[in-house]
Ligand SMILES: Nc1ncnc2c1ncn2[C@@H]1O[C@H](COP(=O)(O)OP(=O)(O)OP(=O)(O)O)[C@@H](O)[C@H]1O
């Protein structure tokens with residue numbers, strides 16, 4: 072059998088990882104979709120942010136966030152340890168730089184649950200690695216219903232999140248893909264399609280040069 076007649080191991084082709092950003096107004100469902108993606112896709116890992124906000128019941132330090140106090144966070148900003156950072160709802164949130172940069176080189180994909188400010192900063196710094204997906208709720212009433220049924224926040228916090236919702240929605244045009252999260256399964260399927268397609272971008276598939284050279288030999 073000639074070399075070029077052997078089965079092609081396309082899933083073994085080397086590629087650079089990507090930074091998959093999921094943003095939405097608070098309560099639209101990005102955490103829900105992110106958890107499904109992490110459970111069902113073995114090639115993507117969560118980028119775990121540093122935050123100064125208090126831990127919620129059920130959260131685990133190092134898994135959901137790296138929890139830090141303000142002084143520690145500000146020191147990390149000074150030391151240039153973040154790819155991006157922002158203040159959201161009165162607390163600081165930031166993306167640690169070192170692990171992400173090393174992982175991308177090794178073909179690791181990262182999932183980001185960050186807001187529009189962080190997305191803009193990431194895009195400015197790492198444009199070609201970033202894929203930006205924005206989730207919208209089917210309606211404002213449904214958004215409020217989801218925040219309430221989540222049962223994690225006080226009335227004041229819920230009102231604060233609702234007050235910011237319209238401003239957050241106004242950033243929809245800073246994203247590459249926009250998906251309405253009405254039915255969870257449908258939304259998830261669409262988000263997954265975007266991820267699969269983006270993995271096949273020619274520029275990310277660093278193994279294509281050798282592979283096509285071999286095919287053409
Ligand atoms: N398509 C959907 N239909 C009904 N409920 C949903 C849907 N998607 C998410 N939810 C529910 O809505 C609530 C809010 O979802 P989630 O916590 O994922 O939002 P979020 O965008 O991550 O919010 P935050 O920015 O505040 O972390 C959760 O209780 C979740 O189970």
Ligand SMILES: Nc1nc2c(ncn2[C@@H]2O[C@H](COP(=O)(O)O)[C@@H](O)[C@H]2O)c(=O)[nH]1
Nearest residue numbers: 120156157159164165166184185186188189
């Ligand atoms: N710019 C960044 N935004 C972040 C980061 N991590 C989370 N977030 C956003 O904060 C709000 C609130 O999150 P919550 O977990 O406290 O409800 C939400 O919009 C997240 O997307 C980050 O590293 N950078």
